[in-house]
Amino acid sequence: MKILVTNDDGIHAPGIKFLAEALSELGETFVVAPDRERSAVGHALTLHHPLRAANVALNVFAVDGTPTDCVNLGIHCLLPFKPDIVISGINRGGNLGDDITYSGTVSAAMEATLMGIPAFAVSLVTGGEGANYPAAASFAVKLASMIVTQGLPVDTFLNVNVPDLPEGSLRSALITRQGKRVYEGTIVNKVDPRGRDYYWIGTADLNFLAIEGSDFAAVSRGHISVTPLHTDLTNYNSFAQLNSWNLT
C-alpha cells in the first residue's frame, strides 16, 4: 500500500509522527506537510507565489504552504507514485461540527478526494497537548486498511475524531453526522507599542448543540466518531422554497 500523510499542525507536530510511524506497517509512507503550524487555513490553495519543498528526511517533505498545497504538490510532483490513500493528522484538538469548514486537516482530505484518491482526516479530541496519539494512530491504521480493502462510498471522505483516552478505554466507532456549534466569537482589540490599533481573533466558546447522532455527541461519550463527508454543499431541501421566489 502507498500512503501520503499530511497535517495542519506542521511537520514537527507529534501527531503526524505517531501517524506516519504507525502507518508504515501497512506500506510505503510519504510525509508531505507544512513547515509550520497552518491551523484554520481551510481549503486554501497558494496561487500567488511559488512553493518550496525541502526534502528533510527519507520520504519526508516540508512545504512552505497550506495542507491543501501539500496534497496537491505531493500527488502531482513530489511522490514517485500515485498514493492509494491520503491521511491527514493526527490533529491536536478535535475537528467537530461546523468548525471543519475552517480546518486545514479536514481540507487536506477534501483535496485528495477532489483528485479521486480515498482519504480521511483524524483528530485527537483534547484541550491540551494530547496524551493518547498512539491509540488514535492505531485506529487510523485499522481504518486505512479497511478503506483500501472495501473502498469508500463515491465522492466521500471521512472525518475521524478520537477521544483522548487510552486504547482500552475508547468506546466503539460510530458513524456520525456533522454537529453544530453556536458561535460566540470574540475579537481582542489592543494598541501596539506605536499607538496603532490591532485586532486578534479570539477563541470562541465551544457551544456545541446536543444533536443526537452528531460527531460531538459521540466523542463526548467516549466513542470514536467517523463522519462521512462530501464536497457537495447544495442544500437540496431548500429548492421548493427558493423556486417559489419570483427572481426574474
Add this chain to the structure above:
Amino acid sequence: MKILVTNDDGIHAPGIKFLAEALSELGETFVVAPDRERSAVGHALTLHHPLRAANVALNVFAVDGTPTDCVNLGIHCLLPFKPDIVISGINRGGNLGDDITYSGTVSAAMEATLMGIPAFAVSLVTGGEGANYPAAASFAVKLASMIVTQGLPVDTFLNVNVPDLPEGSLRSALITRQGKRVYEGTIVNKVDPRGRDYYWIGTADLNFLAIEGSDFAAVSRGHISVTPLHTDLTNYNSFAQLNSWNLT
C-alpha cells in the same frame, strides 16, 4: 437596511465598487474587504497573528486578512451595527462546482451564515476582466431585497453566478445544484536564479461535467445561477454502507 460588503479580489477590485454602489440604494452600506487579492484562500481564518484594519474612506475598511477575517472583524468589531445581510463579490470569474470549496468569496458568505446573518456570494462568469459588473450588481440588489423581505431557508446561503452579458441579454435566474469538475491540476516546477527548485500550482483545465440542473449548466446557457448552500458536509447517503463495516 444595513449591509456589509466584502470580497476576495481585494478592496481595489472593480466588482466590489460596482456592488457597494448599487447596494447603497437599499440602505447603509459598509465595505470591509482584504487590502489585496486573496483568491483561493477558502474559509481561512487568521489566528496566529493580529490583523490591521485601515479606515480608508467613509464606511470602507481595508483589512490585511482573508475574506473570512473581514466578515468576522466587521461584524464583531468594525461595524456600528449588526448587518441585516452580508454580500460577497462581485467576484471576477465564476465560482462553480467543487471550486467553491477553495473560494474566499463563497467562504465569506459561509462565515456570515455561521454567525446567523443572511448572506450570498455573487460572481461574474468571465475569463477576462469582466465587462458587465453593472448587470450582476443590479441582480444582487434585487436578490438582497428579496432575502431581507422573505428570509432565507434555515442555515442556507446562496452562491450566485451571473454570465458576463449585458442586462438585456441575461436569461432568467435558475435555482441550481453545485456542479462537478474533473481536476487535472498541473504544477510548474522551475529553478530560481540561485539554482533552487520552486513549484507553482498551475491552472487546471475547466472540465465541468454536464450535469442537468447544475450551476455550470445554467450559466453556460446564459442563465443566472442561484445555488442554495449549507455548511453541513455530511454525506447521509453513505451511512448504510459505512455502518456495514466492522470498525470496532
